[in-house]
Amino acid sequence: MNIPKVYKPKTIEGKIYKLWEKSGFLKANPKSKKKPFTIIMPPPNANGVLHIGHAVFVTLEDIMIRYQRMKGREVLWLPGTDHAGIMTQVVYEKKLAKQEKTRFDLGREEFYKQTYKFSMENKKKVESQLRKLGASCDWSRSKFTLNPKISKAVFYTFKKMYEDGLIYRGKRIINWCPRCQTALSDLEVDHQKRKDPLFYIKYGPLVLATVRPETKFGDTAIAVHPDDKRYKKYINKEIKVKTVLGEVKMKVISDKNIDPEFGTGVVKITPAHDPNDFEIGKRHKLEIRQVIGFDGKMNKKAGKYVGMKILEAREKIVKELQKMNLIKKIDSNYKHNVAVCGRCKATIEPLISEQWFIKTKKLAAPAIKAVKDKKIEFIPKYFKKIYYHWMENIRDWCISRQIWWGHRIPVWYCQCGEKIIAIEKPKSCPKCKNSKLRQDTDTLDTWFSSGQWPFTVFGWPKKTEDFKYFYPTTVLETGWDILFFWVARMIMFGIYCTKKIPFHYVYLHGLVRDKDRQKMSKSKGNVIDPLGVIDLYGADALRMALVFGTSPGRDVIISEDKIISQRKFTNKIWNATRFILGQIENSKFQNPKLKIKTENLTKADKKILKALDKTVRLVTKNLDDFQFHEAAQNSYHFFWHEFCDYYIEESKKQFQTPDIKYQTSNILLYVLLASLKLLHPFMPFITEEIYQKLPLENKKKCLMVEQWPKI
RNA sequence: GGGCAAUUAGCUCAGUGGUAGAGUGUCCGCUUCACAUGCGGAAGGUCGCAGGUUCAAAUCCUGCAUUGCCCACCA
Numbered sequence: 001m002n003i004p005k006v007y008k009p010k011t012i013e014g015k016i017y018k019l020w021e022k023s024g025f026l027k028a029n030p031k032s033k034k035k036p037f038t039i040i041m042p043p044p045n046a047n048g049v050l051h052i053g054h055a056v057f058v059t060l061e062d063i064m065i066r067y068q069r070m071k072g073r074e075v076l077w078l079p080g081t082d083h084a085g086i087m088t089q090v091v092y093e094k095k096l097a098k099q100e101k102t103r104f105d106l107g108r109e110e111f112y113k114q115t116y117k118f119s120m121e122n123k124k125k126v127e128s129q130l131r132k133l134g135a136s137c138d139w140s141r142s143k144f145t146l147n148p149k150i151s152k153a154v155f156y157t158f159k160k161m162y163e164d165g166l167i168y169r170g171k172r173i174i175n176w177c178p179r180c181q182t183a184l185s186d187l188e189v190d191h192q193k194r195k196d197p198l199f200y201i202k203y204g205p206l207v208l209a210t211v212r213p214e215t216k217f218g219d220t221a222i223a224v225h226p227d228d229k230r231y232k233k234y235i236n237k238e239i240k241v242k243t244v245l246g247e248v249k250m251k252v253i254s255d256k257n258i259d260p261e262f263g264t265g266v267v268k269i270t271p272a273h274d275p276n277d278f279e280i281g282k283r284h285k286l287e288i289r290q291v292i293g294f295d296g297k298m299n300k301k302a303g304k305y306v307g308m309k310i311l312e313a314r315e316k317i318v319k320e321l322q323k324m325n326l327i328k329k330i331d332s333n334y335k336h337n338v339a340v341c342g343r344c345k346a347t348i349e350p351l352i353s354e355q356w357f358i359k360t361k362k363l364a365a366p367a368i369k370a371v372k373d374k375k376i377e378f379i380p381k382y383f384k385k386i387y388y389h390w391m392e393n394i395r396d397w398c399i400s401r402q403i404w405w406g407h408r409i410p411v412w413y414c415q416c417g418e419k420i421i422a423i424e425k426p427k428s429c430p431k432c433k434n435s436k437l438r439q440d441t442d443t444l445d446t447w448f449s450s451g452q453w454p455f456t457v458f459g460w461p462k463k464t465e466d467f468k469y470f471y472p473t474t475v476l477e478t479g480w481d482i483l484f485f486w487v488a489r490m491i492m493f494g495i496y497c498t499k500k501i502p503f504h505y506v507y508l509h510g511l512v513r514d515k516d517r518q519k520m521s522k523s524k525g526n527v528i529d530p531l532g533v534i535d536l537y538g539a540d541a542l543r544m545a546l547v548f549g550t551s552p553g554r555d556v557i558i559s560e561d562k563i564i565s566q567r568k569f570t571n572k573i574w575n576a577t578r579f580i581l582g583q584i585e586n587s588k589f590q591n592p593k594l595k596i597k598t599e600n601l602t603k604a605d606k607k608i609l610k611a612l613d614k615t616v617r618l619v620t621k622n623l624d625d626f627q628f629h630e631a632a633q634n635s636y637h638f639f640w641h642e643f644c645d646y647y648i649e650e651s652k653k654q655f656q657t658p659d660i661k662y663q664t665s666n667i668l669l670y671v672l673l674a675s676l677k678l679l680h681p682f683m684p685f686i687t688e689e690i691y692q693k694l695p696l697e698n699k700k701k702c703l704m705v706e707q708w709p710k711i
Numbered sequence: 712g713g714g715c716a717a718u719u720a721g722c723u724c725a726g727u728g729g730u731a732g733a734g735u736g737u738c739c740g741c742u743u744c745a746c747a748u749g750c751g752g753a754a755g756g757u758c759g760c761a762g763g764u765u766c767a768a769a770u771c772c773u774g775c776a777u778u779g780c781c782c783a784c785c786a
Binding site: 003005006007191198208209210211212223257258259261262263267268269270274275276277278279280336337350382383385386389390393480483484515516517548549550551553554557559561562564565566567568569570571572574575576577578579580581582583629630633636637644645648649652 | 713714715716717722723724725726732733734735736744745746748749750751779781782783784785786
């Protein structure tokens with residue numbers, strides 16, 4: 001047999017993947033009598049290429065899937081892609097911008113059509129890349145979050161929640177991104193530490209501190225703490241305030257939310273432009289006066305400052321106030337947190353707007369209970385505490401977005417004032433029979449549909465065969481950074497929609513970082529491209545490097561060196577095989593296990609068989625406990641140091657004695673086969689390729705469906 | 712302000728009650744017929760600090776220090 005000296009993954013990986021795909025073993029069978037093991041893949045965004053973070057989840061999930069398949073479970077790993085609302089819209093708009101077009105040139109329908117086509121093309125690309133990583137998922141069930149069937153299920157939920165009083169429409173202060181031109185949920189907002197000047201401005205007889213003098217035209221009261229002795233005499237009185245637009249009268253109110261220690265203990269209340277002030281305004285029934293528009297510019301109410309951008313207006317107003325001697329002092333070292341758009345980092349403008357919201361408290365209660373009752377387990381456990389902390393303080397969720405790409409809100413309005421919530425467009429208004437209905441222009445937050453992914457993929461609300469057999473799913477594996485965005489929402493939706501938890505285990509992995517613990521980013525130039533790495537060193541080396549020395553929940557440290565060291569391991573496996581096959585070339589073996597006798601074993605024979613037993617136990621236990629890094633190291637150590645360094649070397653001596661030649665070959669092959677099985681979940685390509693070469697009788701079509709070694 | 716976690720070999724990290732581990736790096740020696748993407752050997756840690764529980768603590772408890780992250784409406 002002529003096997004090359006160096007393992008070349010490139011020549012075999014594509015071929016092996018085709019073998020798996022053609023074998024039909026990737027396809028799950030809901031009629032199976034076996035116990036199901038289901039993972040729904042976190043759908044990658046259908047707007048770009050896979051990055052190293054995707055390689056992490058593919059590796060971890062594929063390890064579980066391949067292990068359970070070999071253990072005899074009916075496995076389903078269901079792939080899909082996400083339409084990724086705002087993100088994809090931004091990506092496609094950038095594409096249009098290159099042709100000097102905007103989405104408005106195309107119109108809503110055409111824009112949607114083109115973005116859909118774009119997403120479908122990307123879906124294909126993403127899926128071919130997942131294959132390169134070795135993902136043994138069921139392509140026949142692949143889904144897309146914006147598929148019309150999925151949409152119907154999403155609308156069904158919307159309607160049900162509306163009818164149950166869990167969804168409402170209201171005018172609230174929301175996070176507005178002036179650049180993305182949409183409302184955002186609280187989760188989509190980041191906070192940046194920033195240094196801004198704090199202006200001490202004279203308001204009649206009082207002085208107050210603010211970083212946003214430009215919102216002063218929206219002030220509808222001045223507030224102090226009720227017990228603040230300095231200002232007691234002003235409470236509930238009106239004071240005259242000189243401003244850049246003339247003199248106004250303003251009421252001084254008291255509210256216990258005012259911190260007397262901050263600034264002068266006096267605050268201007270601008271209910272239209274500050275969430276805190278909005279709440280105070282509600283309590284005191286203050287007028288809401290909006291002075292900044294959705295374009296992030298001053299509006300008519302700002303008088304001569306109309307049309308100016310916020311910072312420009314601020315500068316001009318400050319100058320004018322200084323001229324009028326209304327600024328007492330400026331603290332230029334003031335540090336505070338500023339809300340920015342999680343995606344584009346533009347400063348968030350809190351604005352009053354009519355949006356759709358979900359009442360979350362009622363959904364959160366059973367979701368908390370499910371975890372407390374251990375129906376859902378987190379790996380690692382400490383994420384439970386983080387989950388509780390967030391869930392117990394959950395606030396209402398703004399689900400409407402002012403974008404075109406996504407599930408359009410299934411609500412129609414009639415001139416008569418009737419609001420119709422329906423899964424499909426109604427023919428006419430049930431009240432006045434008017435057929436001219438106008439659909440809500442907003443779309444749903446992408447997480448509203450992702451949150452229902454574990455069951456919408458099975459055709460829910462229909463109780464399909466797949467739904468009945470595969471749901472609830474077994475493990476949900478994803479990065480901890482989307483614990484609130486996604487995992488928490490899936491648990492809430494799952495219980496609400498299906499009355500069942502969506503999964504039993506939540507395994508969370510960390511962020512991928514480089515050798516110096518730096519985040520990977522294009523600007524830092526430290527990005528590791530998984531496809532480039534596969535091209536150079538093979539998918540097995542990449543996968544092994546990603547699990548080696550990485551425990552659950554912790555960041556994944558990866559470097560080219562680490563991948564190279566695992567490529568060396570693939571070569572080691574390859575050459576050990578080369579040696580073994582050379583020794584047994586002329587013999588035909590039965591399933592080797594049957595041939596191993598317990599008598600007449602040499603010391604080395606006994607030692608390696610014992611070590612193998614121990615390794616099988618360890619690897620199995622660690623895989624059962626989600627300790628993939630441990631399992632990987634157990635197999636690695638056994639194969640390299642116990643099998644290669646020790647037993648293969650001993651076997652060379654044993655081959656000098658004719659009596660034990662046959663037995664020695666047999667043990668070599670037996671241990672090799674067992675090792676391939678143990679390593680297969682981690683390094684599927686090379687192990688499968690070697691399996692295909694082994695001279696075994698009763699060989700299965702693929703190592704992928706071989707039986708896991710028995711303890 | 713509240714919370715979560717980390718601190719172990721030069722570096723990156725495992726280990727979580729019973730004589731300190733891996734990968735990588737360093738040093739020395741090997742063109743030994745599977746593999747130089749290799750083989751053999753060596754050096755290197757009072758497991759952040761201080762208490763406590765225990766026959767026994769890197770491991771459990773308490774406090775402290777340092778670092779990282781998350782949540783939160785301080786103008």
